[in-house]
Amino acid sequence: MSESPEKSDNLVSIDPAYVKPEERVLDPSKIDADTFERLPSPTGWRLLILPFRGKGRTEGGVLLPDAFVDRESVATVCGYVLKVGPLAYADTKKFPSGAWCAEKDWIIFGRYAGARFKIDGGEVRVLNDDEVIAVIQDPEDILHF
Numbered sequence: 730m731s732e733s734p735e736k737s738d739n740l741v742s743i744d745p746a747y748v749k750p751e752e753r754v755l756d757p758s759k760i761d762a763d764t765f766e767r768l769p770s771p772t773g774w775r776l777l778i779l780p781f782r783g784k785g786r787t788e789g790g791v792l793l794p795d796a797f798v799d800r801e802s803v804a805t806v807c808g809y810v811l812k813v814g815p816l817a818y819a820d821t822k823k824f825p826s827g828a829w830c831a832e833k834d835w836i837i838f839g840r841y842a843g844a845r846f847k848i849d850g851g852e853v854r855v856l857n858d859d860e861v862i863a864v865i866q867d868p869e870d871i872l873h874f
Contacts, residue, residue: 741848743848746760755868771813775857776810776813776817778808778854778856780851782805806837806862806871810836811853812832818858829861836863
């Protein structure tokens with residue numbers, strides 16, 4: 730992880746998880762252990778989600794403006810489950826068949842669900858456990874536009 734001189738050594742950055750727009754845009758395996766540990770831990774029944782960021786180019790190769798990509802990332806419906814709170818899916822009356830998702834799952838959630846906040850390199854969301862709509866294999870399978 731390279732840092733500019735203005736950045737403090739204490740900043741947590743998820744920037745390395747986002748790869749070139751021509752490639753898969755989010756690769757959570759690129760988040761190192763130190764960065765992962767420094768990300769917020771969700772409390773109670775909440776989940777920490779890394780939203781999927783769409784490609785910066787169309788299928789035809791047209792480069793999309795950063796403002797458009799940023800707007801779409803706010804409205805994304807896909808994300809990667811980074812962390813699960815200690816009480817998530819613990820209510821057996823509400824979740825009689827068990828957890829709806831687990832850490833390292835790709836999920837779909839409501840377009841504007843959860844609390845969004847910025848960290849260096851992007852944005853994360855905190856969702857309630859019951860805001861998960863589905864588990865998916867690959868976020869590229871879901872049309873965002």
